[in-house]
Structures are given as C-alpha cells and as structure tokens.
Amino acid sequence: MIEARRRVRERRRQSAASGDREVAHGTWAAYTTDKCRCEVCREFKAAYMRRWRARRKATTGPEDEPTTGPTTGPTTEEDTP
Numbered sequence: 671m672i673e674a675r676r677r678v679r680e681r682r683r684q685s686a687a688s689g690d691r692e693v694a695h696g697t698w699a700a701y702t703t704d705k706c707r708c709e710v711c712r713e714f715k716a717a718y719m720r721r722w723r724a725r726r727k728a729t730t731g732p733e734d735e736p737t738t739g740p741t742t743g744p745t746t747e748e749d750t751p
C-alpha cells in the first residue's frame with residue numbers, strides 16, 4: 671500500500687515536470703511557476719526583458735506597467751544555476 675502511494679506521488683511530480691498538465695506557454699506563469707524553459711517560454715522571457723529594460727530606461731510612467739507579471743520586474747537576469 672505504501673508502494674502505491676509513493677508511486678502516485680512520483681507520477682504527480684513527473685507530470686508536473688514533464689509538462690503533462692496544462693501549461694500556458696509563453697507566459698510568466700509558465701516561466702516562473704512551472705519553471706518551463708521551452709523555446710516559447712524562453713522567447714517570451716527574452717522579449718519581456720527587452721521590453722522591461724526599454725520601458726525602465728524610458729520611464730514614461732507607471733501606467734505603462736503590465737497588468738500581469740512581477741511588479742518589480744524580473745529578479746534574475748539569467749537562469750543559470
């Protein structure tokens with residue numbers, strides 16, 4: 671019985687890692703929460719960083735802030751461990 675329970679837990683962890691469950695790729699949720707590093711998500715993050723930097727440099731105003739995503743901007747430049 672313990673074996674079965676452990677197997678379920680393992681399967682759940684695997685499904686989360688392999689993207690078995692639904693992941694909205696190309697979003698902050700996928701990149702940060704699901705830690706997805708697929709091409710779509712990486713491209714999204716790269717584009718977001720470019721936009722974020724340009725916006726920060728321009729300082730056009732707080733109304734330009736995105737409605738979704740981090741309020742203080744990305745904390746990590748690279749995802750190197």
Ligand SMILES: [Zn+2]
Nearest residue numbers: 695706708711
């Ligand atoms: Zn992805």
